[in-house]
Amino acid sequence: MWRPREVDRPTGVFIGLIIVSLVLVTVDIRSAGTGIGATLRDGTQAAFAPVQRFLGSATRPAVDFFESLSDLFSLREENRQLRQRLTALESQIQETESIRIRVRELEALLDLAPPEGIDTITARVLAVGVSEFDHTRVIDKGRAAGIGLDMPVIDEGGLVGRVVAVTENSARVRLITDPSIVVAVRVERTGETGVLRGRGAGPMVLEMFNTDAAVVEGDLLVTADGRFPAGIPVARVSEPARSEVGFALRTTAKPVAAITRIDFVQVLVFTRDEAVVIGFDQGDRLPTQVPADPGDPTEGETEEPPPTTSTTTSSMTSTTVPQVQP
Amino acid sequence: MKARRIVILVLVVLVAVAIQTTVFVRIRPFDAAPSLVLLVVLAYARYLPAEFALLLGFGAGLLQDLLSDTPLGLWALVLTTLAFVTVRVRERLEDDFGLLGPYVLVATVGALTLFSVLGTIFGERTLADAAVLKKILLPAVYNTLLAPLILAMAPRTLGVARRRSASLSL
Numbered sequence: 001m002w003r004p005r006e007v008d009r010p011t012g013v014f015i016g017l018i019i020v021s022l023v024l025v026t027v028d029i030r031s032a033g034t035g036i037g038a039t040l041r042d043g044t045q046a047a048f049a050p051v052q053r054f055l056g057s058a059t060r061p062a063v064d065f066f067e068s069l070s071d072l073f074s075l076r077e078e079n080r081q082l083r084q085r086l087t088a089l090e091s092q093i094q095e096t097e098s099i100r101i102r103v104r105e106l107e108a109l110l111d112l113a114p115p116e117g118i119d120t121i122t123a124r125v126l127a128v129g130v131s132e133f134d135h136t137r138v139i140d141k142g143r144a145a146g147i148g149l150d151m152p153v154i155d156e157g158g159l160v161g162r163v164v165a166v167t168e169n170s171a172r173v174r175l176i177t178d179p180s181i182v183v184a185v186r187v188e189r190t191g192e193t194g195v196l197r198g199r200g201a202g203p204m205v206l207e208m209f210n211t212d213a214a215v216v217e218g219d220l221l222v223t224a225d226g227r228f229p230a231g232i233p234v235a236r237v238s239e240p241a242r243s244e245v246g247f248a249l250r251t252t253a254k255p256v257a258a259i260t261r262i263d264f265v266q267v268l269v270f271t272r273d274e275a276v277v278i279g280f281d282q283g284d285r286l287p288t289q290v291p292a293d294p295g296d297p298t299e300g301e302t303e304e305p306p307p308t309t310s311t312t313t314s315s316m317t318s319t320t321v322p323q324v325q326p
Numbered sequence: 327m328k329a330r331r332i333v334i335l336v337l338v339v340l341v342a343v344a345i346q347t348t349v350f351v352r353i354r355p356f357d358a359a360p361s362l363v364l365l366v367v368l369a370y371a372r373y374l375p376a377e378f379a380l381l382l383g384f385g386a387g388l389l390q391d392l393l394s395d396t397p398l399g400l401w402a403l404v405l406t407t408l409a410f411v412t413v414r415v416r417e418r419l420e421d422d423f424g425l426l427g428p429y430v431l432v433a434t435v436g437a438l439t440l441f442s443v444l445g446t447i448f449g450e451r452t453l454a455d456a457a458v459l460k461k462i463l464l465p466a467v468y469n470t471l472l473a474p475l476i477l478a479m480a481p482r483t484l485g486v487a488r489r490r491s492a493s494l495s496l
Binding site: 009010011013014017018020021022023024025027028029037040041044045048051052055056059063066067125126127128129130131132133134136137138164172174179180199200201202260261263 | 340343344345346347348349350351352353354357358359361363376377380381383384387389390391392393394395396397398399400401402403406407410413438441442445448449450451452454455456457458460461464465
């Protein structure tokens, strides 16, 4: 017969705390990124951002020193490669400039409105996640700088991730390598579409919809229309695709952004509600996200801009591929 | 426990979390960083009265939860368990100092494994991670390397004798 007296005090406290933790987990999972959990998270992040900002700038010289030590051997080679790339890019710019003038002339001729460019906000990475299993980065700009939920984040290479939480002066970015992230992509060379899944680390998994589509090593994958603006480089195929019997065409692809050592990023001022596909009726929106917030049933059905109140989407995030019919 | 010690504990946890999230942004040998908060909880659980050690683990875990996307309470559960296990074995660790290093290694591996298993159960896909073994083993190795520093720091900041024979009074 069990009597409470047999349990000593530390064990009792331990059991109590474990139960409290489990209750917290359950409540937080049920509220799915809304409610008190999200409020507490945003509050903590907002309160902690100045500390992180201070510590980040205080330790930056030391960190820079260590980083330069580790870079010492690769610098010469990198410098050489960068010079080569610079030369190539310079000549490309010349070409692009002449093409741009031509396009402008043709647009004027055909009376077309040029597509609007997307504004960007440059931000610096303030903090990493608390553990290796946290595929997030905190950046030093927030709502005050115009950053909103769901905005794509890129670095000089390509897509880095997506803003999942915003406070006044900081924002949390979920990286594309997160196992719960799926990005709709297009092979730049052939235009075939597929999805790219994060695996937590290393190369991502690419699944093509068309199993006959040829995917070769080195193919660049860019975002397809949908959650992200079309055409952002995401990854480069690292091995030729092989078709598995009964499954989609699968291969792996390495992200083109320097995911593991990003420092500066750019946030594209773009939310999915601005994505209007030509051929849809005026005002028709793209199919929105798979309902990730059961607590907010109106999302996706209304024409309002997405709520910019900061909510943390802890549930699965995925990108819906729009079925665009010509 | 004296109020001064509680303030020190709170400060230590805050600084540990801040260092964990900022300094290791770019210093990441082999793309991994030590699990500093975990090490701090372990180091202080060796000296604190059992209940306070457990509360320390719970509080530090909750702070980690609030700063990440994991379900609230997951890290709290893991670090409370770590504190509990440390409290249970600390007498033996005092008897044989040679066990400290292996204990830090095993405890870190155990805590991170517990986290990834629970994370998967609660739908975080932590075990689906392609590098799950690396993400458990490398931080454990780094923690073991950092252990002398943090373990020595704990009694100094608390103002207690190195040996637990002069234990804290409540």
